[in-house]
Amino acid sequence: MNAVDKPFSQACENNKGPILKVLLSAFAPSRRVLEIGSGTGQHAVYFAAALPRLVWQPTDRAEYLAGIQQWLDDYLGHNMAPLRALDVMDTDWPSDFDAVFTANTLHIMPWSSAQHLIAEVGRRLPEFGMFAVYGPFNEGGEYTSPSNREFDQWLKSRAAHQGIRDREAVVSCAQHAGMALIRAHALPANNQLLVFHKAPASQPAHST
Numbered sequence: 001m002n003a004v005d006k007p008f009s010q011a012c013e014n015n016k017g018p019i020l021k022v023l024l025s026a027f028a029p030s031r032r033v034l035e036i037g038s039g040t041g042q043h044a045v046y047f048a049a050a051l052p053r054l055v056w057q058p059t060d061r062a063e064y065l066a067g068i069q070q071w072l073d074d075y076l077g078h079n080m081a082p083l084r085a086l087d088v089m090d091t092d093w094p095s096d097f098d099a100v101f102t103a104n105t106l107h108i109m110p111w112s113s114a115q116h117l118i119a120e121v122g123r124r125l126p127e128f129g130m131f132a133v134y135g136p137f138n139e140g141g142e143y144t145s146p147s148n149r150e151f152d153q154w155l156k157s158r159a160a161h162q163g164i165r166d167r168e169a170v171v172s173c174a175q176h177a178g179m180a181l182i183r184a185h186a187l188p189a190n191n192q193l194l195v196f197h198k199a200p201a202s203q204p205a206h207s208t
């Protein structure tokens with residue numbers, strides 16, 4: 001395979017720099033990151049190279065693995081864990097992580113699966129573990145831009161279970177799962193990076 005055979009997302013190229021600026025501080029206390037829905041694999045190689053102190057664990061559903069592996073095959077660093085299959089509805093998740101990153105997944109999977117993802121992350125993260133979720137979100141039941149409205153309509157025309165999620169609903173699920181929102185970072189193209197941490201058992205997971 002040569003480079004042109006790799007899956008490629010222009011959106012990933014555009015958003016990886018702004019996301020990294022946040023992850024540099026958000027994942028500063030972290031050691032091992034589980035990425036859910038690695039997609040093309042571009043984020044995995046970019047973030048692993050830029051955050052060499054961390055071990056990056058890429059995962060995705062089985063049909064994505066061959067494409068992601070092409071990016072991993074060209075990765076020269078030593079901090080990439082072997083790619084593995086993970087559908088969030090699986091019971092067998094990787095066991096050793098203290099941070100989770102997922103981009104553009106919550107609006108693709110059914111809302112019930114997104115709720116399950118958040119619940120499992122909250123259940124499996126250690127205290128003070130970090131959870132970073134990137135994507136478009138609605139606020140107060142409203143689209144945050146005309147382009148997000150069009151995107152949501154396009155998603156729903158493709159698959160009825162897809163659609164932009166309400167930020168409040170995501171934050172509420174996370175709180176029920178023991179995670180508190182540290183900050184919602186506004187990023188380019190009307191996307192956001194929501195950063196949570198797993199609150200210690202003695203503290204309620206309300207936003208700070």
Ligand SMILES: C[S@@+](CC[C@H](N)C(=O)[O-])C[C@H]1O[C@@H](n2cnc3c(N)ncnc32)[C@H](O)[C@@H]1O
Nearest residue numbers: 037038039060061086087088103104105108109
């Ligand atoms: C739009 S792509 C985003 C890929 C990549 N993270 C990015 O930002 O370009 C959506 C991703 O969500 C993943 N996904 C959808 N449902 C999933 C599930 N139930 N479990 C794990 N991943 C899922 C897909 O396999 C795909 O990789």
